[in-house]
Amino acid sequence: MRALAARLAGSPRITVVTGAGVSAASGVPTFRGAGGLWKSHRPEELATPEAFDRDPLLVWEWYAWRRELVAKARPNRAHEVLAAWSRRYPEFRLVTQNVDGLHERAGTQNVTRFHGSLRTLACHRRCAGSSPDGWEHEGPLSELPPRCPHCGGIARPGVVWFGEPIPAEALRAAAQAVNCDVFLTVGTSAVVYPAAGLLLEAAARGAFTVEINPDATPATRGVDLALAGPAEEVLDRVERTLPGE
Numbered sequence: 001m002r003a004l005a006a007r008l009a010g011s012p013r014i015t016v017v018t019g020a021g022v023s024a025a026s027g028v029p030t031f032r033g034a035g036g037l038w039k040s041h042r043p044e045e046l047a048t049p050e051a052f053d054r055d056p057l058l059v060w061e062w063y064a065w066r067r068e069l070v071a072k073a074r075p076n077r078a079h080e081v082l083a084a085w086s087r088r089y090p091e092f093r094l095v096t097q098n099v100d101g102l103h104e105r106a107g108t109q110n111v112t113r114f115h116g117s118l119r120t121l122a123c124h125r126r127c128a129g130s131s132p133d134g135w136e137h138e139g140p141l142s143e144l145p146p147r148c149p150h151c152g153g154i155a156r157p158g159v160v161w162f163g164e165p166i167p168a169e170a171l172r173a174a175a176q177a178v179n180c181d182v183f184l185t186v187g188t189s190a191v192v193y194p195a196a197g198l199l200l201e202a203a204a205r206g207a208f209t210v211e212i213n214p215d216a217t218p219a220t221r222g223v224d225l226a227l228a229g230p231a232e233e234v235l236d237r238v239e240r241t242l243p244g245e
């Protein structure tokens with residue numbers, strides 16, 4: 001705890017990569033491990049283009065359920081501390097794998113969304129009339145699957161599924177963000193690439209690397225400091241250890 005607090009003194013360049021565990025205390029289920037199942041389907045198997053082609057309604061029911069759940073969720077202490085850091089440290093960057101928008105709702109600045117957003121929809125056929133980046137849709141969906149307003153075809157969630165490329169702008173931002181002094185990986189199982197590879201890239205550039213997670217992951221043995229515990233508790237303790245806080 002104190003080792004990290006010491007590293008945060010003097011306005012270092014800080015990069016944080018977050019995963020589903022950061023939102024667990026907000027009531028948003030993680031993908032893997034206990035509580036990851038939805039109606040006996042494994043989330044990893046629903047988050048694929050193949051699953052969507054096979055059964056778009058089933059996949060949309062899962063996303064509609066998550067959209068409703070996230071709309072009711074509130075940022076927790078982990079989101080709040082990271083938001084405070086984003087305002088305090090001029091060179092703070094956050095790359096999130098999460099699609100729940102809770103970092104943004106906590107007021108975090110410099111957020112890069114690596115895997116898209118639950119609020120965004122896109123035309124499945126990428127028709128010429130619709131934006132390749134999709135469109136924002138807040139609130140409940142009036143029909144499932146929802147339709148593209150331009151061509152009337154099926155719309156898809158504006159998220160990145162397995163085998164799909166990370167948005168070019170997010171990759172560019174992440175390539176910049178690995179040039180940092182302190183790199184934290186928080187609440188992620190560190191198994192999904194290329195997000196999981198950012199830690200290695202930051203370490204290769206000399207960053208002090210930290211993991212915050214109650215469980216061990218493939219990253220744990222390689223980091224300079226592993227803080228075992230829930231992000232909302234560990235980040236709160238780090239914040240209270242910082243001088244002047």
Ligand code: BJW
Pocket residue numbers: 018019020021022024025030031032033044047097098099115159160161162163164165166186187188189190191192193194212213214215217229230231232
């Ligand atoms: C707590 C906690 C608390 C609990 N506090 N912590 C290199 C090697 C091997 C494979 C690949 C590779 N490069 C690419 C691949 C393939 C693939 C991949 O990584 N596969 C591996 C699984 C084997 N990657 C891809 O396909 C990616 N695309 C790609 O590489 O494209 C290349 C390409 C280029 C050009 C053209 C075409 C292609 C895309 C990956 C997309 C991932 N998508 C998902 C779904 C997003 C939409 C949605 O939300 O529905 O992203 S899958 C899912 O996993 C989601 C997450 O963002 C992601 C990571 O999960 P995360 O966040 O780590 O959650 P969990 O549940 O795994 O872990 C939670 C953790 O929290 C646990 O550790 C808990 O202990 C912890 N925790 N409570 C702190 N209170």
